[in-house]
Amino acid sequence: MSARLLPGKPVADAVFAELGPRIDALIAAGHTPGLGTILVGDDSASAGYIRMKQEKAASLGLTSPHIHLGADATQADVLAAIGDMNDAADVDAVLLQHPTPPQIDFDAALLALDPDKDVDGLHPVNMGRLALGMPGPVPCTPAGIEALLAHYEIPIAGREVCILGRGTTLGRPLALLLSQKRPTANAAVTVVHTGVPNWADYTRRAEVVIAAAGVPGILQPEHLTPGVTVIGGGVRYEGKRLLPDVDESCEEVAGAITPRVGGVGPTTIALLFRNAVEAAERRVG
């Protein structure tokens, strides 16, 4: 058996197509949405991510005011940059590029960000909103995975979804999101991690398995039931080489699976822009 592939690009394209008229409406109302970006240091991969997001912002009609601090920036410098972005009338959402240099306390910097401008949805206030089902920016990769499942009409309501990993950017917020009381969620979610040595007992009974561990090849065919839907969220980079959590042999067992490259990644970027546009809509009222 060879699994049906679930690429992220058509999902991202659909999200961008839906955002187009909303961006036009904001501009027509006199407010051009702005995605502010802050880069600390000179890491070339991080600079590349920022550049790609700026280019996408321009193509969508958003502005992208940018602050670049040197690799020797202090915590006070970063907090001042965040303060400037918080106060800027033309900035609706802010991206603080991760990772920051070692002298920067990223979590403390994140706390200084206006939660309503937190485009990644990772501020504790936004994690709280997510837990309580209140509106606010939702972490982009979890939101992208929900969008991907909905796009390919893979129902999860009432079905067993097992998430391998409870990290703060992926597994934990994803569990909160997919267990919400909504038609595209409503799943019976189980979260497994290093504290569950027999985690495969849980992935084997799930109808949807989402890998969110960041451990290359951790998910193997023997951890799956035939016909399962497999979503690969976790990845690790060795240099430029991308090493996914999901071993490629899982394609022989799964009914549907994200491709090793171009699966969840493109949806993450699309959902980041949806967060930015929604932040602008909230500010305009």
Ligand SMILES: NC(=O)c1ccc[n+]([C@@H]2O[C@H](COP(=O)([O-])OP(=O)(O)OC[C@H]3O[C@@H](n4cnc5c(N)ncnc54)[C@H](OP(=O)(O)O)[C@@H]3O)[C@@H](O)[C@H]2O)c1
């Ligand atoms: N594709 C994208 O756009 C995108 C975006 C965001 C994140 N990611 C990826 O998603 C992954 C998770 O991100 P994160 O920030 O949430 O990571 P994290 O904080 O490092 O969490 C990893 C989780 O995996 C669990 N885990 C690790 N090794 C395990 C093992 N051998 N057996 C069982 N569980 C194990 C850990 O368990 P413990 O809690 O017990 O330690 C932890 O809960 C990373 O690979 C990251 O690169 C991808």
